[in-house]
Amino acid sequence: MxxxxxxxxxxxxEGIEALHDLLERVGSEHPDLAALDxxxxxTAVIEIANNVVEHGLPPGEVRWSFAVxxxxxxxxxxxxxxxxxxxxxxxxxxxxxxxxxxxxxxGLPLAHxxxxxxxxxxxxxxxxWTMVRRRS
Amino acid sequence: xxxxxxxxxxxxxxxxxxxxxxxxxxxRLREAVDAAVGSGTPNVVVDLSGTSFVDSSGxxxxxxxxxxxxxxxxxxxxxxxxxxxxxxxxxxxxDRVLTPHPxxxxxxxxx
Numbered sequence: 001m002x003x004x005x006x007x008x009x010x011x012x013x014e015g016i017e018a019l020h021d022l023l024e025r026v027g028s029e030h031p032d033l034a035a036l037d038x039x040x041x042x043t044a045v046i047e048i049a050n051n052v053v054e055h056g057l058p059p060g061e062v063r064w065s066f067a068v069x070x071x072x073x074x075x076x077x078x079x080x081x082x083x084x085x086x087x088x089x090x091x092x093x094x095x096x097x098x099x100x101x102x103x104x105x106x107g108l109p110l111a112h113x114x115x116x117x118x119x120x121x122x123x124x125x126x127x128x129w130t131m132v133r134r135r136s
Numbered sequence: 137x138x139x140x141x142x143x144x145x146x147x148x149x150x151x152x153x154x155x156x157x158x159x160x161x162x163x164r165l166r167e168a169v170d171a172a173v174g175s176g177t178p179n180v181v182v183d184l185s186g187t188s189f190v191d192s193s194g195x196x197x198x199x200x201x202x203x204x205x206x207x208x209x210x211x212x213x214x215x216x217x218x219x220x221x222x223x224x225x226x227x228x229x230x231d232r233v234l235t236p237h238p239x240x241x242x243x244x245x246x247x
Binding site: 013016017020035036039040042043046047050053054097100101102103104105106107109110113114 | 156158159160189191192193195196199200202203219220223224227228229230232233
């Protein structure tokens with residue numbers, strides 16, 4: 001993506017902090033981007049990234065890269081990682097919000113709720129998550 | 137980073153979370169609620185005025201804290217969430233059980 005911001009590294013907790021920092025830079029460099037659009041986009045990015053940190057195999061050895069582009073009508077982020085593929089049949093598109101008193105299971109449904117598009121594909125040996133939020 | 141400041145008040149405990157309440161730090165909130173409830177004060181206010189960001193793990197810690205407080209005969213209430221936190225609470229329907237109060241004082245009303 002042209003004119004974007006990107007990072008790469010290991011899918012570990014410190015990498016999550018780097019993602020927060022990168023998205024903070026996005027806000028600084030695009031003051032016209034509504035704060036809520038950016039914070040909701042950040043919410044999705046962090047949920048997907050958390051998922052990679054928690055479930056990526058082998059643990060601590062998965063490498064990822066992330067790129068974000070602010071377009072006039074949308075924000076687009078692409079997270080790729082070299083961990084194992086998601087298990088066949090794992091629901092990505094139809095994740096439902098769990099009961100209010102559940103303590104987990106909200107990550108993917110929350111990412112869906114704040115995005116207009118969330119797509120997962122396996123490209124060779126790479127997982128590719130594409131996240132799109134239309135600007136309000 | 138996230139820091140939790142625990143302030144015991146007569147009748148309840150205030151837990152002020154400053155920073156990002158995320159996967160790396162959610163266990164700290166769980167431990168802080170457990171400690172507050174374990175000290176004999178089952179009423180807890182989580183002050184979110186300094187919480188810039190919450191993820192689903194942070195939400196899970198709030199729900200866990202709510203359960204712990206209620207099991208002990210008390211309650212957990214939240215105060216002054218920022219825009220991202222309010223939005224996420226609403227999108228996950230958690231605002232039904234964790235009603236945002238405008239301030240710590242209003243959250244603790246009646247305690």
